[in-house]
Amino acid sequence: MLHKHKSVWRELHTSFEFFGHVVDDDLKMPTIEQPHSDAPLDDERFAEIVVSKPISIIVPTYKENANIPSMIERVRQLKEAHAIELELIFMDDKSRDGSVETVEAAGLDWVRIVERDGERGLSPAVIDGFRLARNPVLICMDCDLSHPPEKIPHLVLALSSGQQFVIGSRYVPGASTDDDWGVLRWLNSRIATLMARPLTSARDPMSGFFALRRADFENAQDLNPVGYKIGLELIVKCGFENVAEVPIHFADRVHGESKLTLREQLKYIKHIRRLYIHEFGNAMHFMQFLVVGASGTVVNLLVLFALLKMGLSEPVSLAGGICVSLITNFLLNRRFTFSYARDRNPWAQFAGFLGASLVGMLVNYAVALFLVSSVLQDAPSSVYIAALAGIASGVLFNFLGNRYLVFRKRYIRR
Ligand code: GDD
Ligand code: MN
DSSP: OOOOOOOOOOSOOOOOSSSEEEEEOSSSOOOSOOOTTSOOOGGGGTEEEEEOSOEEEEEEESSOTTTHHHHHHHHHHHHHHHTOOEEEEEEEOSOOSSHHHHHHHHOOTTEEEEEOOSSOOHHHHHHHHHHHOOSSEEEEOOSSSOSOGGGHHHHHHHHHTTOSEEEEESSSTTOEEOTTOOHHHHHHHHHHHHHTTTTOOOSOTTOSOEEEEHHHHHTOOSOOOOTTOHHHHHHHHTTOSOEEEEEOEEOOOSSSOOOOOHHHHHHHHHHHHHHHHHHHHHHHHHHHHHHHHHHHHHHHHHHHHHHHHTTOOHHHHHHHHHHHHHHHHHHHIIIIITGGGTTSOHHHHHHHHHHHHHHHHHHHHHHHHHIIIIISOSOTTHHHHHHHHHHHHHHHHHHHHIIIIITOOSSOOO
16 A cells, blocks of 8 residues: 655644644743753744653664763753653663763663674664653664754654654755765665655655654554665655655764664665565566566567577577576575475476466467457457557466466465
């Protein structure tokens, strides 16, 4: 199912609902302390946001010891300025760089650090953190001070006004990023965002700064992120319809380097494919089937060309092209289109695949013949229309045969 998301949350609604409310106060100066890089917005001169339910801030960390003290300090300032009840949980993957000692030395009862066991990873760390969180509002953010904690009340207010998922966004009007972003990182981020467009119309679904209700998180079905796009995973798997974006200033990390290696980034392709399948199911299988079919045409022609060049006769070369393309089509479909069935006997599947192709051809022929002989009028173009309709039915039949017989789903492969 395709969800249309409201992509930009434009107004600050005055709201006295569940999680937060706005106190109108012309005389009072803004109490949100702005970081030096984040110029005060005018609207903050007119109202103050009061966060009225406790929140849990989850911060995944890997070797962030140098950033932890400032992170705690910024959150402490926020907590005090707004009298927010909150817990701050660092989810650390055995950094062993003194992070644990640093958090313990801070000696604050609302701050803790959890050392995870098992597989290292940003997304699983965030999911584990959300499971440990005790408060009804969950916030996720980086530890490197790229994400301004001062925006948390705005995220909470958006939730309070009925939004289900709120992103601290780099790509909505009013947002900005530090200049030091190289062209490559910028391009990379943009392409990744574009690939997520069919899943959500949010401008910055890749952001690692977001808020949601714990109750919604608990309803998330089969969370299974690969890589680090945990926000996108949540938007899709929770089926959020109302996604809001609050503009932020995305600062360069203060200490250390980004943990996101190229290898980590490549996992995004795998992740996005899974999300497409989750969201579009058969349409996605069908699309892959069509792409494989198109590749088969190219293979067929190339082999034909090669065999003719080698001096083989036309009948033999034509047959060669068909055979080779049948094999490549089978292998590609088995590997990609129907990859969930990869663990089953390939020979039986190949036999089934050939059978389905044969039936597809018969359907193709029968439909074309029927159309041209008893439906379409006697016109020069009729036979071509009939042929196209035949091809379409043949392909569809072929797909259904493969999808529901040859490569039927027994269970979903993870
Ligand atoms: N526990 C844990 N395990 N934390 C990790 C791991 C891990 O394997 N890898 C990274 N982190 C932590 C970092 O310590 C940091 O606090 C946060 O996750 C984000 O990692 P960065 O290294 O700061 O990533 P980035 O700034 O390059 O990427 C940011 O922008 C992306 C969008 O472009 C992050 O906000 C990403 O979440 C976001 O998708
Ligand atoms: Mn970062």
